[in-house]
Amino acid sequence: MKKNAFVIVLILIITACSDKKPTVTKIAFGSCGDQDWPQPVLSLAAAEKPDAFVFLGDNIYGDTDNMDTLRNKYARWQAQADYKNLASAAKIFAIWDDHDFGRNDAGVHYPWKKEAKEIFLTVFNEPAESERRKHEGIYTTEYIKNGDKIIQLLLLDVRTFRNDLLLYDTFAKLPREHYFYKPDYKPHTSPDSTLLGAEQWKWLEGELKKPADIRLICSGSQFSIEYNGYEAWANFPHEQQRMLDLIKATKANAVLFLTGDVHYAEISKLQVPGLYPVYDVTSSGITSTWDFAAQNVNRIEGPVMENHFGLLTIEWKKDPVIKMEIIDKNNNHRIEYTINKSEISF
Numbered sequence: 001m002k003k004n005a006f007v008i009v010l011i012l013i014i015t016a017c018s019d020k021k022p023t024v025t026k027i028a029f030g031s032c033g034d035q036d037w038p039q040p041v042l043s044l045a046a047a048e049k050p051d052a053f054v055f056l057g058d059n060i061y062g063d064t065d066n067m068d069t070l071r072n073k074y075a076r077w078q079a080q081a082d083y084k085n086l087a088s089a090a091k092i093f094a095i096w097d098d099h100d101f102g103r104n105d106a107g108v109h110y111p112w113k114k115e116a117k118e119i120f121l122t123v124f125n126e127p128a129e130s131e132r133r134k135h136e137g138i139y140t141t142e143y144i145k146n147g148d149k150i151i152q153l154l155l156l157d158v159r160t161f162r163n164d165l166l167l168y169d170t171f172a173k174l175p176r177e178h179y180f181y182k183p184d185y186k187p188h189t190s191p192d193s194t195l196l197g198a199e200q201w202k203w204l205e206g207e208l209k210k211p212a213d214i215r216l217i218c219s220g221s222q223f224s225i226e227y228n229g230y231e232a233w234a235n236f237p238h239e240q241q242r243m244l245d246l247i248k249a250t251k252a253n254a255v256l257f258l259t260g261d262v263h264y265a266e267i268s269k270l271q272v273p274g275l276y277p278v279y280d281v282t283s284s285g286i287t288s289t290w291d292f293a294a295q296n297v298n299r300i301e302g303p304v305m306e307n308h309f310g311l312l313t314i315e316w317k318k319d320p321v322i323k324m325e326i327i328d329k330n331n332n333h334r335i336e337y338t339i340n341k342s343e344i345s346f
Contacts, residue, residue, distance in 0.1 A: 003335035026074030031260025033286030035077035057097025057220030097220030107162035152212035160199025183229020263290035266302030283310030
């Protein structure tokens with residue numbers, strides 16, 4: 001009887017272990033919210049109980065050279081009930097884009113960038129001893145862990161070091177002949193122009209060599225889209241190529257991009273020789289909207305034009321499952337696209 005009882009208990013333990021659900025990590029994200037507008041999508045994101053929320057830039061519309069004005073706008077934003085709901089539910093990470101950097105489409109020549117950085121780091125409770133405070137710009141690495149599984153957040157700064165954009169009107173010969181809208185910018189052709197800057201590139205190479213199960217590169221500007229005449233990595237095609245070459249050279253598996261800026265949501269898929277598909281999930285429109293989605297032959301899902309947030313759900317199976325979602329202001333799941341880690345690995 002004792003032997004039979006032992007066998008039964010052993011079977012029950014094995015059955016319980018086999019029925020155990022895989023552990024899950026949730027990361028919500030979004031961009032482009034006006035500090036003076038209600039932000040109910042943040043409360044919807046909080047209800048998903050994510051492990052983290054990543055703000056991808058234009059977190060407020062600062063647009064000022066007056067640093068007191070910038071501080072006051074952040075304060076009005078963080079006083080909102082929806083922001084407080086989110087901050088109490090999830091760890092907050094953030095990067096900036098142009099409007100919280102300080103000026104529309106600004107880059108390296110913005111005169112108040114050091115002061116804006118200090119305000120940004122204070123707002124997001126960056127520790128005094130943080131490495132982020134010791135170098136120019138706000139780029140940094142964060143980690144989200146689930147047991148022995150590691151998600152690496154690579155938070156880029158696409159403003160502090162970025163060269164001025166080239167105006168579209170100053171060129172006669174255009175990359176594409178016909179648009180249904182007026183493009184703003186033309187791609188750089190000089191390899192001396194930069195988006196990230198030398199020190200940030202050096203840092204990024206080192207980070208991509210560190211161990212991680214999944215890597216999320218967070219950028220205020222879209223990465224995997226085609227050139228469309230607006231702000232994007234495509235305006236610095238040599239920098240875009242440098243990123244792809246760096247992923248190849250470091251053999252960094254499971255890189256996805258999370259991006260914002262454009263006031264709509266989409267998923268883009270960039271395919272180049274010698275590299276797995278590079279997915280870019282754009283979530284842009286906490287309060288902002290736009291009249292149309294720009295052309296993008298790499299778009300595989302979307303666009304979603306209503307206010308929304310993004311959600312990544314990672315199911316830690318033997319071959320981890322990565323679900324990318326866009327959830328709108330009415331709590332409708334507008335986009336759901338799922339891949340396995342093996343699909344984005346060497």
